[in-house]
Amino acid sequence: MLLKHGVTAPEPISQSIARRALVITTFKEELIRRLNLPFTPEDLHEDISLLGSGLGLDSLDALEIILCIESCFKIKIPDENIAVLRSINTVVDFVIEQQERKGVAA
Amino acid sequence: MRTSPLKDRFAGKGTVLRERYGVEVVARVADKQTECRAVRDTVGLTDFSFTRKYRIPAEQGLDFLDGLLAGNVPKVRFGRVLHTFLADDDGLLVGDCYVANNDEEFILLCESIVPDAEIDRVMQAHGAAAAGMEDLTTSHGLLSLDGFKAWEIAKEIFGADVLGLPYLSIEVYPFQNQSVRLFRAGKTSEFGYLLLVPQAVAPAVFDTLAPAVEKCGGRRCGVDAHDDLRLEGRFFNIHAEGLRVRDPLVLGLQWMIDFDKDNFRGCEAIKRRRAQGIRKKIVGVAAERGCDQLVTGAQIFHDGRAVAEVVADAFSFVLEQPLGLAVFPAELAYSGLSFRLAAADGPSVRTISMPPIMPKSLMVKLDEM
Numbered sequence: 001m002l003l004k005h006g007v008t009a010p011e012p013i014s015q016s017i018a019r020r021a022l023v024i025t026t027f028k029e030e031l032i033r034r035l036n037l038p039f040t041p042e043d044l045h046e047d048i049s050l051l052g053s054g055l056g057l058d059s060l061d062a063l064e065i066i067l068c069i070e071s072c073f074k075i076k077i078p079d080e081n082i083a084v085l086r087s088i089n090t091v092v093d094f095v096i097e098q099q100e101r102k103g104v105a106a
Numbered sequence: 107m108r109t110s111p112l113k114d115r116f117a118g119k120g121t122v123l124r125e126r127y128g129v130e131v132v133a134r135v136a137d138k139q140t141e142c143r144a145v146r147d148t149v150g151l152t153d154f155s156f157t158r159k160y161r162i163p164a165e166q167g168l169d170f171l172d173g174l175l176a177g178n179v180p181k182v183r184f185g186r187v188l189h190t191f192l193a194d195d196d197g198l199l200v201g202d203c204y205v206a207n208n209d210e211e212f213i214l215l216c217e218s219i220v221p222d223a224e225i226d227r228v229m230q231a232h233g234a235a236a237a238g239m240e241d242l243t244t245s246h247g248l249l250s251l252d253g254f255k256a257w258e259i260a261k262e263i264f265g266a267d268v269l270g271l272p273y274l275s276i277e278v279y280p281f282q283n284q285s286v287r288l289f290r291a292g293k294t295s296e297f298g299y300l301l302l303v304p305q306a307v308a309p310a311v312f313d314t315l316a317p318a319v320e321k322c323g324g325r326r327c328g329v330d331a332h333d334d335l336r337l338e339g340r341f342f343n344i345h346a347e348g349l350r351v352r353d354p355l356v357l358g359l360q361w362m363i364d365f366d367k368d369n370f371r372g373c374e375a376i377k378r379r380r381a382q383g384i385r386k387k388i389v390g391v392a393a394e395r396g397c398d399q400l401v402t403g404a405q406i407f408h409d410g411r412a413v414a415e416v417v418a419d420a421f422s423f424v425l426e427q428p429l430g431l432a433v434f435p436a437e438l439a440y441s442g443l444s445f446r447l448a449a450a451d452g453p454s455v456r457t458i459s460m461p462p463i464m465p466k467s468l469m470v471k472l473d474e475m
Binding site: 013016017020021038039042043044045046047048049052053054055056083086087089090092093 | 359438
């Protein structure tokens with residue numbers, strides 16, 4: 001895979017990137033739509049804090065994020081696992097981990 | 107060189123003072139590990155008086171600040187605080203700012219990376235005098251109370267209603283016939299409070315806080331520990347990656363910007379770069395335990411070529427491993443990838459999702475206490 005700036009990525013990296021990019025884009029687009037955020041997906045850095053600082057979302061928004069994850073990826077977030085909502089990247093890590101588990105189980 | 111009104115209170119054996127942009131700061135009071143652990147486990151008391159501080163009457167201040175800063179100041183509700191930034195005409199960072207809407211006044215706290223004279227020039231050129239801006243920088247001290255148990259100290263000194271303050275809010279409390287403006291804020295990912303105190307009572311406020319902090323198991327801290335704590339908690343640090351990169355879009359600070367505004371300082375340049383698309387992004391990185399090459403300025407290699415540069419580094423005493431932030435081409439700016447550090451065959455470094463730690467404070471619900 002030839003990336004911009006002449007950087008060539010070996011296949012395992014390009015596969016990881018493609019898989020992650022898909023989850024990120026899906027989640028960001030749904031997040032922006034559901035919460036009516038005044039940003040484009042490109043504006044949202046993946047490490048942005050979802051609650052408190054950063055996007056500054058509140059507990060009601062947190063519920064909307066959980067619904068967003070369930071809707072997009074058919075994955076439930078247990079109450080005790082609220083820590084995954086720290087950032088977009090931590091949500092994406094959780095989604096990919098759950099997808100892999102489902103894949104293994106299937 | 108500007109010094110702090112609280113300098114004497116932080117002086118002592120082991121205290122290291124350092125100049126930063128013409129301002130003296132308390133860099134360390136003890137070793138960094140001790141200070142970082144104090145904040146993560148109990149509480150740290152730090153002198154943030156280096157911050158530029160301003161008071162602007164609400165009536166004139168609204169337009170003044172909205173035309174100066176990237177965020178939407180009119181949207182800041184009474185009692186709340188906006189986290190945004192001040193840029194130069196090229197849209198490059200000058201200051202990391204909190205703006206508080208405090209009834210008849212706005213309070214602006216600005217951690218800047220330029221000398222005081224440059225900030226003064228920017229403010230005056232923007233109409234500070236006409237807006238009635240009062241510079242509190244030398245007339246007030248600023249103390250930062252941060253940590254898992256910071257709320258206990260704030261409650262003890264100012265009362266239980268402190269616990270009801272949401273993140274990014276301001277409240278005023280009396281102290282020896284003076285007003286202490288208390289910000290619920292902080293950039294460590296633990297509970298944080300900033301206390302803006304008139305110089306006349308700043309030592310007395312410190313003398314009240316310090317014993318309570320020590321009784322709680324905490325201690326005085328320096329700003330070096332905050333640099334590491336900010337990175338570990340993935341809070342933006344203008345003194346580290348901010349100073350080195352300066353482009354708010356590469357730094358992922360779009361959330362601090364109201365893109366519907368067309369009048370803030372640096373607006374045109376920032377919007378032009380946004381329209382062109384982001385070609386570089388900042389990403390968290392982690393090296394193996396014991397690796398000493400994850401340092402600011404180090405190159406990151408992929409497929410035999412340098413592709414990224416480390417722009418901030420820290421040691422996480424929670425994870426016991428070196429962490430950093432690096433600027434990658436957007437195509438490679440993803441978490442979970444492996445690269446080489448310092449050379450094509452250098453030690454392994456991995457991009458990571460930030461923040462990599464789970465702060466204890468996130469599990470405490472103050473409004474339920």
